[in-house]
Amino acid sequence: MTRLPPASTDQYTALPDARLVTTPALLTARKNLTDTINARAMMCLHGDAGFGKTVAATSCLHELEASEDIRRITFHTRAVRHELHAALQLPGQPPRYATEFDHLLKATLATHPRTLVLDEAQWLSSDQLEYIRYLWDDPYTQLAVIFIGGEGCHTTLRQEPMLSSRIFTWQHSSRLTLDEVQEVIPLYHPLWADADPEDIAFADNRAAHGNFRNWARLTAHTHTALHRTGRTRVDQDVLRWTFSRLGAGA
Structure with a gap:
């Protein structure tokens, strides 16, 4: 899946008459996501399973899709360049050499603003995180990056000082009172x-x-x-x- 899932799947269960409700966490996520994207910055939305992180993020991002190119990525391999090539739906075969691949990705990401949503970010390797930072740091790419993950996500990102120092907003999702x-x-x-x-x-x-x-x-x-x-x-x-x-x- 490279685009956001359809809005009809935002609910966890296909239950007739269920509504998406505006919780305090969802309102906070909406503000934080909007501010992060406007700043072309990076954000981490993390918390335990079932606390509504992904629902909050996708429902808010759906509201921005008309004006923003949003790509959701869940890395299934360690080949981060190839995963990005697929997520960005680039034509042709991926380049064979890393330098050529890097040039293609940076040139593509410089054409217009994009938001990359990296789900299950707690499973990302140091190399994958470093490569995302490398692309974001390029002065010509126009990237906003949203990391979404479970409780281990905060720890995973904090272990990468060059990346974590660039996180614009950290939001922790917790249980409803x-x-x-x-x-x-x-x-x-x-x-x-x-x-x-x-x-x-x-x-x-x-x-x-x-x-x-x-x-x-x-x-x-x-x-x-x-x-x-x-x-x-x-x-x-x-x-x-x-x-x-x-x-x-x-």
Whole structure:
């Protein structure tokens, strides 16, 4: 995948009526991404799995696609030049020699502004990170770079002083607080809209733990439970059945 995934896939599960909700972290990501791209700078968005990093980034970047050439890259090999050649969809066969390859990539990246989104950045090698910095440092390339990764991403980038010293913004994604859960989950899906706040707190404490990916799974199973039982409203009996599907304690 070289472009951003379609907006319809922003949600973790294909759940009817699920909405993308504006959490504080998403609003912060929107501001940080916009500022980073406008500055042609580099940003690191990192945090544990399921806290909404990729959803926040892709949903915000979709809003900028009309005016910005955005390429998402997940490196599958250590051949960073070849991965970039594919991501940029350059014609013809890749050059055989490194100097020729470098000239092609830098010339391409100098033609107009681009944003490179490097997903799963915690797995990038020192050589890959150094090459991205090398391209970004060139005075003629017009690059913004967004690193997105799990908890190890911050450590991986910090171990590269020449790169980390150039990071414009660091944003850490963390779990939703209970107050944030009570605010955003009723907006996320209609089945939570009229749920008792105590039941939402019960679900968060026993299964979701402020993790949006957990909430997506929980909502999908709760939706199934309501359909199968004929009930119209979430309660703790329904939630306990849902917990049994998730392996969560009741």
